[in-house]
Amino acid sequence: MSGQKVSVGVVGFGFASRTFHCPLIVSSPHLELTAVVERHSDNSKKVYPWVNVAKSTDELFDMDNIDLVVITTPNDSHYTLAKQAMEKGKNVVVEKPFTITSQEASELVQISEKTGKICSVYQNRRWDGDFLTVKKIIENGHLGRLVEFESHFDRFRNFVKAGWREKDDQPGSGMLYDLGAHLIDQALFLFGLPTSLFATISNQRQLKESNVIDDFTIILKYPNDFNVILRSSMLARQAPVLRFSLRGMNGSFVKHHLDVQEDQLKAGLVPSSGGYGVESTDRWGTINSDISGVHVVGQVETANGDYLSFYNNVGESILKKDPNHLIVKPQHGVNCIRVIELAKQSSDEGRVINL
Numbered sequence: 001m002s003g004q005k006v007s008v009g010v011v012g013f014g015f016a017s018r019t020f021h022c023p024l025i026v027s028s029p030h031l032e033l034t035a036v037v038e039r040h041s042d043n044s045k046k047v048y049p050w051v052n053v054a055k056s057t058d059e060l061f062d063m064d065n066i067d068l069v070v071i072t073t074p075n076d077s078h079y080t081l082a083k084q085a086m087e088k089g090k091n092v093v094v095e096k097p098f099t100i101t102s103q104e105a106s107e108l109v110q111i112s113e114k115t116g117k118i119c120s121v122y123q124n125r126r127w128d129g130d131f132l133t134v135k136k137i138i139e140n141g142h143l144g145r146l147v148e149f150e151s152h153f154d155r156f157r158n159f160v161k162a163g164w165r166e167k168d169d170q171p172g173s174g175m176l177y178d179l180g181a182h183l184i185d186q187a188l189f190l191f192g193l194p195t196s197l198f199a200t201i202s203n204q205r206q207l208k209e210s211n212v213i214d215d216f217t218i219i220l221k222y223p224n225d226f227n228v229i230l231r232s233s234m235l236a237r238q239a240p241v242l243r244f245s246l247r248g249m250n251g252s253f254v255k256h257h258l259d260v261q262e263d264q265l266k267a268g269l270v271p272s273s274g275g276y277g278v279e280s281t282d283r284w285g286t287i288n289s290d291i292s293g294v295h296v297v298g299q300v301e302t303a304n305g306d307y308l309s310f311y312n313n314v315g316e317s318i319l320k321k322d323p324n325h326l327i328v329k330p331q332h333g334v335n336c337i338r339v340i341e342l343a344k345q346s347s348d349e350g351r352v353i354n355l
Helices: 015-026 043-047 057-059 075-087 102-114 129-139 179-191 261-266 310-321 330-349
Strands: 008-011 030-039 050-055 068-072 091-095 119-122 146-152 197-202 216-222 226-233 241-248 251-256 284-291 294-300
Touching: 008 057, 008 310, 015 030, 015 043, 015 068, 015 261, 030 057, 030 310, 057 075, 068 075, 068 179, 068 310, 075 091, 091 310, 091 330, 102 129, 102 226, 102 330, 119 310, 119 330, 129 179, 129 241, 129 251, 129 284, 146 179, 179 216, 179 284, 179 330, 197 330, 216 310, 216 330
Parallel strands: 008 030, 008 068, 030 050, 068 091, 091 119, 146 226
Antiparallel strands: 146 241, 197 216, 216 226, 241 251, 251 284, 284 294
């Protein structure tokens, strides 16, 4: 470690690394971007001139000054690289999804415990402004007893986008491992594991170039007939897209639009930029509920989004040498992948699966 900062090496400099990881790493007071693995280019040096460019993961893992390795490679490489990094004495952050199978995820938990190294999954969507808002509404009981929680992450793309995420032969491709990992993690973070689930998973576009999953509905069932509905489609053209719909005994809350941070990071903003994470009033959600004896109807200001909190927490946990300080724990990654596996089983067999 360099003084009181954690030295970070990032594996890969593709879209996820350039957009979601490196800008946040350099913004954290606890972290220092030290090295990037790029096998065939030095593009990271154009943005971050001080970094060392490694030409292989072995080269990065052998660097004594690297404390934390961030893995942003295709999904089917996550398990192997995270395992190798921890066995080389590195703490790790793995881009979601954690792994392809829950067995692999469980093994990474065991390796983390054996080596004493911090291991986390990049679930930045826990710090979406809309999700933080929904969490406060639930915690404060503003809707009374919650009976239904619906969460969407929809897009419109009626063609195949270049890249491994839409390749049939690529393990972990398709929307279930991509957007599904976010929706499932958010639900489990709020409500824990369900008692049972039912899912329908399909390829609706039926394009000859790709047959990956592009649509799913997962219903997580909890005691007292409380249901969580997770929905994602690649053919949702209606705007604005629904993000959250909550129903309770006293009222409801509805939120459209996606969190602003992804678009801001794409545009080159960073957490210190003016207006970062702040949503305009026309995008706020609406509530209609009886709260403390008062009937309230109107807009709810969206909490500021804060992806930087993920990396600040990881940095603090490493400096404290305290895995319990982690907000996104590796076991959360195991639970998320297990729900994905059971959702696939439910869809294949057309039945409710008990956990």
